[in-house]
Amino acid sequence: MSTEIPKLRYSQIGKCASDIREEYNITDNKFELSKFIEWDLGIRVTPKKGLKYFLDLGALAAMEDYSSEQLYFEQPLEVDASLDHNLKIMFVDEDLYDSDNQNRIRFSMAHELGHYFLHKQIIIENQPNYKNFFLELKEEDHNMIERQADEFAGRFLVPKNLLQTELEKQLDILEQNKLSMNRISLGFVCDQIGKEFLVSAKVIEIRLKREGFWSDEDGLTL
Numbered sequence: 001m002s003t004e005i006p007k008l009r010y011s012q013i014g015k016c017a018s019d020i021r022e023e024y025n026i027t028d029n030k031f032e033l034s035k036f037i038e039w040d041l042g043i044r045v046t047p048k049k050g051l052k053y054f055l056d057l058g059a060l061a062a063m064e065d066y067s068s069e070q071l072y073f074e075q076p077l078e079v080d081a082s083l084d085h086n087l088k089i090m091f092v093d094e095d096l097y098d099s100d101n102q103n104r105i106r107f108s109m110a111h112e113l114g115h116y117f118l119h120k121q122i123i124i125e126n127q128p129n130y131k132n133f134f135l136e137l138k139e140e141d142h143n144m145i146e147r148q149a150d151e152f153a154g155r156f157l158v159p160k161n162l163l164q165t166e167l168e169k170q171l172d173i174l175e176q177n178k179l180s181m182n183r184i185s186l187g188f189v190c191d192q193i194g195k196e197f198l199v200s201a202k203v204i205e206i207r208l209k210r211e212g213f214w215s216d217e218d219g220l221t222l
């Protein structure tokens with residue numbers, strides 16, 4: 001069976017992310033992502049030491065006393081977070097999960113939610129080896145699926161309206177200091193906004209561009 005890879009527009013991914021926020025009444029910039037995943041979605045967040053370096057998630061499953069038919073993953077794994085094939089467990093790298101800086105794991109977990117919400121059908125159609133299916137895709141399809149999950153993560157963690165509010169606060173601060181937003185202050189602004197959403201400055205820079213608030217050519221376009 002060949003599975004059709006969905007070609008999703010950014011606006012469709014954005015709508016999916018904002019519908020979920022609305023459905024679960026997520027309004028806080030710093031909402032507790034793990035709680036949402038566990039309590040609302042019923043997915044157990046399970047920290048694993050050295051997940052990033054695990055060569056075989058099958059071996060990981062065996063350690064968890066899973067039955068042999070669940071030893072499904074045969075290729076090297078270099079990830080921060082990973083959904084199991086039943087979509088009931090999200091493994092997360094323990095060091096990243098316990099780190100003081102939550103930016104990276106937060107984005108990685110939201111990326112996995114991107115697969116969960118956008119690619120559920122593909123996952124179900126390719127059980128129990130959906131990860132191998134993902135890995136065996138043509139490079140362009142694989143990249144597309146990963147980009148879609150990243151786009152979901154950015155939009156889910158940093159929605160347009162809340163981003164605009166935080167950007168306006170930063171513009172006020174710049175103005176009070178007789179500064180304006182330019183290529184130099186962009187880094188500072190992204191850093192400050194990132195702290196509000198617990199994501200990196202890079203994620204904010206991409207979100208500002210995607211929503212048309214900033215462009216490399218024209219600067220601030222709000």
Ligand SMILES: [Zn+2]
Pocket residue numbers: 111115145146149
């Ligand atoms: Zn992915």
